Amino acid sequence: MRPADNDLLCRVEGDAPMGRIMRQHWLPVCMSEELEADGAPVKSRLVGVDLVAFRDTAGKVGVLDERCPHRGASLAFGRNEDCGLRCLYHGWKFATDGEIVDMASEPADSRMRNLRARAYPAHEAGGFVWAWLGDPEAVRPFETPAWAPTPTTKIAIVKMHAACNWAQVLEGSIDSAHSSSLHSTNMPTAEVEGSTATETAWLRPSNDKAPRLEAEVTDYGFHYAALRRPIRDPETHVYVRSTVFIAPFTVLIPPNDKYNLAQMLVPIDDENCMFYWIAWHPTGGIGQDAWRRFCAAVPGVDLNPDWTKKRNLQNNFLQDRAAMAAGDFTGIEGIPAQDMAMWESMGPIADRSEDHLGSSDVAIIQFRRQMVAAAKAVQKGEPAIGTTSKSRQVDLASFEGVVPKTADWRTFTTRNARQAEPAE
Known part of the structure; x- marks a missing residue:
């Protein structure tokens, strides 16, 4: 195999073609068992992208960029409470869809309240939490994996x-x-x-x-x-x-x-x-x-x-x-x-x-x-x-x-x- 083809096969970060292939498929972020309602968020990294996954109070899973959009602190240290993940640095709190539901360090009329954390479409099936890292306007329907033909498998x-x-x-x-x-x-x-x-x-x-x-x-x-x-x-x-x-x-x-x-x-x-x-x-x-x-x-x-x-x-x-x-x-x-x-x-x-x-x-x-x-x-x-x-x-x-x-x-x-x- 030529070195150029070897790179095509192996490299997935950035705009690498193999990474583009991966991002047109749902990717497993973590196992379902790793996420507890209001439990510790879980760090994950897929095709060079740093993520954090959490399960909110109601049991819904969210997958966000690991870095808080405010100053870039890791949300993996965050408090998972009352249906949101709160950054420890300044208290900004995010819902599973990335919406900011509290911004402790900013006044009520702050224009920054229009910001969102980058959230990825998430799905739970077959023992895993999955995320879509591709084009948010072209999300493919989730397909049940081969090892979960029935809900009771x-x-x-x-x-x-x-x-x-x-x-x-x-x-x-x-x-x-x-x-x-x-x-x-x-x-x-x-x-x-x-x-x-x-x-x-x-x-x-x-x-x-x-x-x-x-x-x-x-x-x-x-x-x-x-x-x-x-x-x-x-x-x-x-x-x-x-x-x-x-x-x-x-x-x-x-x-x-x-x-x-x-x-x-x-x-x-x-x-x-x-x-x-x-x-x-x-x-x-x-x-x-x-x-x-x-x-x-x-x-x-x-x-x-x-x-x-x-x-x-x-x-x-x-x-x-x-x-x-x-x-x-x-x-x-x-x-x-x-x-x-x-x-x-x-x-x-x-x-x-x-x-x-x-x-x-x-x-x-x-x-x-x-x-x-x-x-x-x-x-x-x-x-x-x-x-x-x-x-x-x-x-x-x-x-x-x-x-x-x-x-x-x-x-x-x-x-x-x-x-x-x-x-x-």
Whole structure:
């Protein structure tokens, strides 16, 4: 990849084309659970824009520029009270829509009372608070995310800061081949008939580490399948792990036998992103606490209050070489931390001109080509990728299972995959 194309793919700040793509989509500001009525406001940063989110007394969420329009003090220190967020510096108070409802330091007839804080359209759904950072005159209708097909869907979320560019994190999400090596301790081969996923491991019916990959472009992005030889009936069946990329930052990754999985890789700025991993199920699935324990991503234990990691590049992710000698493949606790050790070790923005891509990188190649082309299209004034899709996210699904070789994996990336029998 040429350096200029690498920049098109990675950079999101200011007027960068990729940032313009992102701002034509609703972006997740924070998890719903982070906001309490009259509770502490939450700082967020998306595509280089500093924000503050809060839930007012009535339960309504607001997303504002972090800086007070008066003198630029941070509203993250503000008092959230009586249906408004009050700046500590001079007592100006803002409603969720940015209207100034009190201006303690100014007389009643001050012309400054016509000012407003910059507020962004906000929406709450699927366990998240979302904001529209694009043209306020061209707000797209909010689309229900894939992991919330019903209001009662059970959702568990892991949140973690990644100290690198969003694109190299997303490339990890669509890279099915790496899981056979990097996550082999947490995703071992299921040698025993009837074995199922547990809180500490997902079992696989294949020991094939060199999958054959097939991809297909769609109106929402693309989907692809990693096809492996299963342990049982390898002559007549194939082990399929299909992944769905919903442009620009959502991935539906192969589920296990207990819950479905999705990830969002959301740009904070050019060199940082927020990693969200969602486990969901219509009725059961896994609880929030158990999901975070499995991922070794428990706030206060594995993560700092700002969602940065206690296991990080500076301390070598607390890699345990003794555990490696005893059989643990990476010596790093938790699937997300294993991934982040790889992603962050590439540098804040990977130099893709040095890559040597092989047959297992079909999805990576597709992602780079598609998103660079999308950035160039936006530069020409064309619609952002994903904004003209006729496919509904809730009708899409990833898939994992052993199927007859005569089956077409493409049929398993629509909603029927959630009810499909994985094997004869």
